[in-house]
Amino acid sequence: MLRIDQDEILPDKWYNVISDLPEPLSPPISDSNDSSSIELLNRIIPAEILKQEFTFNRYEKIPDRVRELYRIVGRPTPLIRAGKLEEELRYKGKILLKYEGGTVTGSHKINTAIPQAYYASLEGSRSVVTETGAGQWGTAVALAASLNHMKSRIFMVKVSYDQKPLRKTVMELYGGNVVSSPSQETEFGLGLLAKDPKSPGSLGIAISEAVEYALKNDLKYMLGSVMNSVLAHQSIIGLETRKQLEIEGEEAEVLIGCVGGGSNFGGFVFPFLKSSKDIEMIASTASEIPKFSKGEYGYDFLDSAGILPKLKMYSLGAGFIPPGIYSGGLRYHGAAPSLSMLIRNGRIQSDEVGEPEVINALKVFARTTGIIAAPESGHAIATAMRYARKNPAAKKTMVLNVSGQGNFDLSIFNKVGL
Ligand SMILES: Cc1ncc(COP(=O)(O)O)c(C=O)c1O
Numbered sequence: 001m002l003r004i005d006q007d008e009i010l011p012d013k014w015y016n017v018i019s020d021l022p023e024p025l026s027p028p029i030s031d032s033n034d035s036s037s038i039e040l041l042n043r044i045i046p047a048e049i050l051k052q053e054f055t056f057n058r059y060e061k062i063p064d065r066v067r068e069l070y071r072i073v074g075r076p077t078p079l080i081r082a083g084k085l086e087e088e089l090r091y092k093g094k095i096l097l098k099y100e101g102g103t104v105t106g107s108h109k110i111n112t113a114i115p116q117a118y119y120a121s122l123e124g125s126r127s128v129v130t131e132t133g134a135g136q137w138g139t140a141v142a143l144a145a146s147l148n149h150m151k152s153r154i155f156m157v158k159v160s161y162d163q164k165p166l167r168k169t170v171m172e173l174y175g176g177n178v179v180s181s182p183s184q185e186t187e188f189g190l191g192l193l194a195k196d197p198k199s200p201g202s203l204g205i206a207i208s209e210a211v212e213y214a215l216k217n218d219l220k221y222m223l224g225s226v227m228n229s230v231l232a233h234q235s236i237i238g239l240e241t242r243k244q245l246e247i248e249g250e251e252a253e254v255l256i257g258c259v260g261g262g263s264n265f266g267g268f269v270f271p272f273l274k275s276s277k278d279i280e281m282i283a284s285t286a287s288e289i290p291k292f293s294k295g296e297y298g299y300d301f302l303d304s305a306g307i308l309p310k311l312k313m314y315s316l317g318a319g320f321i322p323p324g325i326y327s328g329g330l331r332y333h334g335a336a337p338s339l340s341m342l343i344r345n346g347r348i349q350s351d352e353v354g355e356p357e358v359i360n361a362l363k364v365f366a367r368t369t370g371i372i373a374a375p376e377s378g379h380a381i382a383t384a385m386r387y388a389r390k391n392p393a394a395k396k397t398m399v400l401n402v403s404g405q406g407n408f409d410l411s412i413f414n415k416v417g418l
Pocket residue numbers: 107108109133134135136137224225226258259260261262263264265328329330374376377403404405
């Protein structure tokens with residue numbers, strides 16, 4: 001019986017928001033007049049992923065094999081009522097949690113790692129390359145590559161590599177090969193290390209290294225966020241949530257999630273954009289990386305070295321080196337073009353929370369739900385707590401996307417004690 005319910009919840013199509021945006025999405029562009037950085041995408045990204053990147057189709061069928069792998073890694077993920085948190089906050093409405101930390105790798109990242117690895121292996125790849133911030137994406141890639149009989153090489157941002165040694169062990173356990181970034185394995189990394197041997201790294205730098213490495217070694221590259229195709233794969237979060245709410249007879253009135261490059265947030269809220277106009281949508285970022293309040297909206301590079309094309313998005317500048325906050329997955333200068341557009345036109349609101357408030361929110365959350373959430377998700381949790389405290393009588397049903405679990409991030413509490 002349970003199996004049937006789960007099958008009913010797990011969608012058989014991904015949703016692509018592009019044709020439902022208020023204006024046409026500006027295409028990626030090369031820096032110079034040539035189209036070299038666009039053409040290089042053809043060399044490093046599986047053809048099927050590129051097709052999905054530029055499609056206007058609203059829905060894309062999820063291949064049977066990918067659906068099967070989704071089940072293996074723990075989809076559908078649960079929707080949980082956080083009753084004790086409601087009591088703690090004296091909130092009169094309901095707080096529901098979509099818990100992506102329930103997947104075997106501990107976050108939403110596996111939702112796109114699986115299809116990207118699947119298409120790479122279908123197209124004959126033996127190995128994939130990627131970057132990782134906090135390690136959640138690298139963990140997902142390591143497992144997705146192994147599940148598709150491939151190897152993986154992962155450039156991990158140095159500050160997280162040092163802060164989270166167990167993450168490296170997990171990636172290696174899943175079959176990944178992990179390098180600290182900036183590294184000595186690429187020209188770009190060598191150049192940065194020559195200038196600053198203690199560089200903490202950034203996601204933008206790690207992306208450049210991974211792309212350079214993929215180009216040099218003729219390997220496929222996997223990107224964990226920002227791209228349209230990634231947000232479409234992540235729509236499985238919102239599609240499942242919609243179905244689960246329908247089964248429970250509930251309606252979402254406020255949706256909250258955190259934003260690094262925008263994939264868990266976009267995947268969570270976009271499937272709700274058409275269904276109801278009144279749903280409040282709040283994207284929570286780090287005040288240490290204030291892309292929506294202090295970033296500029298315009299074309300900027302996806303990666304720090306400027307190897308990949310420019311995208312029209314909110315950005316703090318591709319050379320921005322973020323402070324070493326624990327939420328490694330939020331340490332990115334930009335945000336997905338579709339999400340940036342919807343923030344720009346006011347459909348989606350944003351909020352920024354600093355690390356001390358996040359740590360506190362994580363503690364309250366752990367003690368009222370039992371869930372040790374990822375620091376990145378802690379930003380969404382803190383924003384939800386702000387909302388509940390500001391509007392205690394609101395009686396609105398709030399759905400919070402908890403993008404990952406934080407069992408490998410416990411050292412965040414060393415900063416302040418428990
Ligand atoms: C648990 C978790 N949540 C959120 C993010 C932010 O990424 P995105 O905005 O693409 O969902 C990350 C990125 O690594 C993450 O690991």
